[in-house]
Amino acid sequence: MKPGRTWLVYTLIRLGIFAVVLTVLLLLNITAWIAAVLAAVISLCISILVLRKPRDEASKTLYEARRNRGTATRDPATATTSEDEDVEDRAVDARDADADAATQSANDNPRPTP
Numbered sequence: 442m443k444p445g446r447t448w449l450v451y452t453l454i455r456l457g458i459f460a461v462v463l464t465v466l467l468l469l470n471i472t473a474w475i476a477a478v479l480a481a482v483i484s485l486c487i488s489i490l491v492l493r494k495p496r497d498e499a500s501k502t503l504y505e506a507r508r509n510r511g512t513a514t515r516d517p518a519t520a521t522t523s524e525d526e527d528v529e530d531r532a533v534d535a536r537d538a539d540a541d542a543a544t545q546s547a548n549d550n551p552r553p554t555p
Contacts, residue, residue, distance in 0.1 A: 447502050451495040458491075459484040 462483045466476035488496070 447495070447498050451492065451499045454492060454495060455484065455488050458487050462487070 459480055463476055463480035466480055467473065471479070
C-alpha cells in the first residue's frame with residue numbers, strides 16, 4: 442500500500458471510531474463537551490487495541506520516509522552525524538575558544554595589587 446494511502450486509511454478509521462463513539466454518547470444525552478472528551482479518550486483506547494496492524498504500517502512508512510529523506514540530503518561519508526549535531530559542535534567549540542582566549546588574556550595582563 443502507498444504511504445499516503447496508509448495514512449489516509451488509518452486516519453479515516455480513527456475518525457470513524459471517534460464519530461461513532463461521539464454519536465452514541467450524544468444519544469445518551471451527555472453534555473456535548475463532556476461527550477467529545479469521553480469520545481476522544483474511548484476512541485483512543487479502542488484504536489490502540491484494535492488498530493495495531495494499520496498503526497504499524499503507518500509507522501513503518503513514516504520511518505522509511507524519514508530515513509530516505511535523511512540519507513538523500515546528507516553525504517554518506519558523514520551520515521553518522523546530523524546537521525543539528527554539527528551546528529551544536531561548532532557552537533560549543535566557539536564558546537570554548539572564547540573562554541580560552543579570555544583566560545589567556547587574563548593570564549597575560551595580571552591586575553595590579555592595591
